[in-house]
Amino acid sequence: MTNSIAEVKKPILSIKDLSIAYDKHYAVKNVSVEIKKNTVTAIMGPSGCGKSTLLRALNRMHELYENITTEGEALLNGQNIYDISPIKLRRHMGMVFQRPNPFPTMSIYDNVIAGYKLNGIRTKKKERDEIVERSLRDVALWDEVKDSLYKKGTFLSGGQQQRLCIARALAFSPEVILMDEPTSALDPIATSKVEDLLVKLKENYTIVLVTHNMSQAARISDYSLFMYLGELVEYGKTKNMFTNPIDPRTEEYLTGKFG
């Protein structure tokens, strides 16, 4: 874990001794890590190692499950996220899911602005138009859909739908965007579009990306976490981890011995 210390970028998220259990079965064990601002951080590891659980703990979506226990803390800009209401927290931490999930009853426009509409946040029409255009431009979807903004979002292709979902998360200008294997349901071309997008988005946002695709992590992430059986095995600059892993388990995973 030494190779991260030299880095001076300030952390936006500090996770301290975070443990999460379902029914006393620990899925995340004592994870401590600092996520730096304006970076892409990849969470890697074999399936079932607790990647999604850790990610969902960051915007408290894991609380949807019953019998969950959470120990430790996570600070967003120095404030413990368990002291903020989940509703407020989630407006600062956008989330993108494995499968594109636009609201089927809503138009493309309404999907982008859904966070405002569903929360009953009043905005002027001009302001909404601006938010929609900016968010769709951010995900490079504006030119493709600007003439069909009032069509249902579900008419788009899978890749376009996923970018629409990213736009929906961006509409609130969140500080952090959490993504759980956002390209695993997409074809290679759509995947590479989303990857390009993430690299661009980190100029303005901080991205935490769960992926079980190692080459994806290598291509687009600045930092990587490697998890195994709920533990954080290794954390550091992606370049260093891929060329010179410290822990033997990381090396085994990266060389394809398990996963």
Next chain:
Amino acid sequence: MEAIQALKNQDHSGRRQLKDKLFFYGIIVLSLVTISPIILIISKLVVEGYRQISLDFLIQTTPDTFEAMTAVSNGEKIPGGIANGIVGTLLMVVLASAMAIPIGILTGIFLYENQGKFMANLTRNISDILQGIPSIVLGLISYLWVVKHVTSGFSALAGSVSLAIMMLPMIVRSTEETLKMIPQTLKEAALALGVPYHKVILRVLVPTGFSGLLTGILLGISRILGETAPLLLTALGSSVISLDITKPTSAIPLLIWEFYNDPNMVDLIWSSSLLLMAIVLILNIVSKQIAAKRK
């Protein structure tokens, strides 16, 4: 290899073809048996009832038995119509829906939200039992509750209460089933936008399942449209158009029952049944269409 060849050469084809044929004709016969009642019913209603159907039939109230007798003995069309029944049915269906739909949808949401919990299971079972209670018993209950204690007499309100109890379990069920079919990911998408839970249900799940809820409501309405027994004990019937929910009112099925008991009004039985049947059929087709569109 040889064994397979031998099997192939065995000639069962004659017997098999016969079996296939028997099966095929059997199915045709059975389907005919199933659809013939509905064809017979509809043709009977149309043949016997169409003569009475006219604008007057829809906007006039029921004739008295003397008027009807005169018309019948002169070989004329019976004057008047069933507007008092149409208005009464509409009034009671609207009232019953106003009671059953909100309660039913809220209960359905409660069941969906509390899968596997004791109170939810209990509520679901009670709702299922309610569905099995004979409608005449619901009429009796509403008689005891509403006719005796609320409106102090037969009333549209009492009729609506019995119909609402009848509709309620259907709406509860369809709401729960509809919500269960909505993918979890949609709920998560809304929650991840910081939308409070109750708004997720009301603004995302309910609109997404809207056509399913509507189907349940339409089927519920078509179920209560033809109910007669509970209305005999509650709404009683009336020969005038009344919008006062504390007063007795007529309904199309009540009129059919009255016409049945009056030898001079026989012709009106068929036309009234035709109208009722047409409404129920249209509601059923519409709800099937909505359900099919969702797929």
